[in-house]
Amino acid sequence: MATEAIAITGILVVCSVAIIIGDAAVSGILAAVSSITFKNAFLRGLLLLLLPPIFMAYGAWVGRERPQVKEVEISLKGLPESFDGYRLVHISDIHARSYIARRESLQKVVGMINGMEPDLIAFTGDLITLDATELEPVNEILRELQSKDGIVSVVGNHDYGIYADPSHKGSLRRILSEVIEEEERMGWNVLMDDNMIIRRGQDSIAVIGVQNTSPSRHFPSKGNLTQASAGTEGIFRILLTHDPMHWEEEILGKDYPLTLSGHTHAMQFSIFGWSPSSLIFRQHRGLYTENDQYLYVNIGLGETILPFRIGTRPEITLITLKKQSILQGSHSTHLPL
Numbered sequence: 001m002a003t004e005a006i007a008i009t010g011i012l013v014v015c016s017v018a019i020i021i022g023d024a025a026v027s028g029i030l031a032a033v034s035s036i037t038f039k040n041a042f043l044r045g046l047l048l049l050l051l052p053p054i055f056m057a058y059g060a061w062v063g064r065e066r067p068q069v070k071e072v073e074i075s076l077k078g079l080p081e082s083f084d085g086y087r088l089v090h091i092s093d094i095h096a097r098s099y100i101a102r103r104e105s106l107q108k109v110v111g112m113i114n115g116m117e118p119d120l121i122a123f124t125g126d127l128i129t130l131d132a133t134e135l136e137p138v139n140e141i142l143r144e145l146q147s148k149d150g151i152v153s154v155v156g157n158h159d160y161g162i163y164a165d166p167s168h169k170g171s172l173r174r175i176l177s178e179v180i181e182e183e184e185r186m187g188w189n190v191l192m193d194d195n196m197i198i199r200r201g202q203d204s205i206a207v208i209g210v211q212n213t214s215p216s217r218h219f220p221s222k223g224n225l226t227q228a229s230a231g232t233e234g235i236f237r238i239l240l241t242h243d244p245m246h247w248e249e250e251i252l253g254k255d256y257p258l259t260l261s262g263h264t265h266a267m268q269f270s271i272f273g274w275s276p277s278s279l280i281f282r283q284h285r286g287l288y289t290e291n292d293q294y295l296y297v298n299i300g301l302g303e304t305i306l307p308f309r310i311g312t313r314p315e316i317t318l319i320t321l322k323k324q325s326i327l328q329g330s331h332s333t334h335l336p337l
Contacts, residue, residue, distance in 0.1 A: 004223030063311070064105075067314040069116075069318055071317075071320070072317060072318070074287070074294055074320070074322065076133045076258060077257065079234050080323075082201050088321065089122070089316060090123075091113070091121065091122070092263070092299075093159065093298075094126065094142075095126055095303060096129070098301075106141050110144050117147075117316060120150065121150070121152070124240050124262040125156025126242065126263070127158060129158055131165070138255065139182060139185070149198050150188075152189045152207050153209070155221055160212070176233035180192070184241045192211055194208075207238050208228050210224065212241075213243060216243075216245065237255060239260070242263050244262075246259075247295045251295075257293060262297065264281050266284060269312060292324075296319065
């Protein structure tokens with residue numbers, strides 16, 4: 001079992017003991033000054049106070065160990081005939097640090113993806129959490145990923161090393177360069193404001209990747225969409241961009257039928273379909289469409305800050321591209337899936 005999960009469970013046990021002692025003291029006072037019995041006050045307080053640590057323990061021991069596959073079919077206007085039925089696996093936010101002590105969990109994810117035999121694997125950033133050294137224990141596992149047209153990726157805010165320990169920072173460029181170099185050694189095609197063309201006979205699609213681009217001052221905004229798209233005019237486009245806020249900021253209204261993003265993690269917490277990430281991100285998880293443009297936000301595989309996932313299991317998205325018929329159309333909607 002992962003060291004982080006054991007540590008957080010230990011902390012929760014200590015907190016729970018403190019909660020029980022505190023609840024008993026408060027219940028005794030309430031029983032002395034009101035008509036409520038000590039037993040009723042104690043049990044009600046215990047139920048209320050223990051719910052958060054129970055949820056957190058579940059998220060650490062169970063929630064993040066149960067990857068799920070979301071299958072999505074998207075009908076796209078202008079998709080070339082030869083790509084009708086094209087199967088794309090979308091993953092995001094691996095945060096290698098999350099898997100250092102639980103490599104068997106990452107091996108399971110890789111096995112699930114390879115078992116789908118996808119045409120393409122698209123990774124939308126945040127391979128690391130703090131530093132590129134996180135990759136050494138897991139790179140051999142990630143190197144096993146396979147698809148017919150390879151693995152294409154972009155970088156996210158964490159990949160720039162902006163959260164590294166100050167004593168290790170030295171050069172942010174060094175961390176980013178090491179991340180890119182490691183991805184390339186794994187056989188991934190890292191698109192740094194660049195694109196790749198995939199051909200099927202006379203038909204082709206362009207996969208475009210931009211560096212992290214965000215309207216928030218808290219995250220790096222390095223991308224150049226014009227540069228990334230150079231030479232793809234008139235070709236069906238799939239855009240990879242880490243931060244979904246980029247969609248409304250620059251992409252909507254332009255010729256990008258399908259955009260794939262990550263970043264939000266759905267804040268690693270969701271209950272009854274609601275996540276606090278919806279208070280920050282207008283597009284925070286699942287599929288969104290505006291007229292004939294689509295955005296899919298994958299909630300990631302790894303974690304940051306706290307090692308748990310509550311109602312937000314690690315996500316592997318299998319997207320099947322379908323050619324939109326003349327009778328079909330799209331409008332503004334959100335499918336949380």
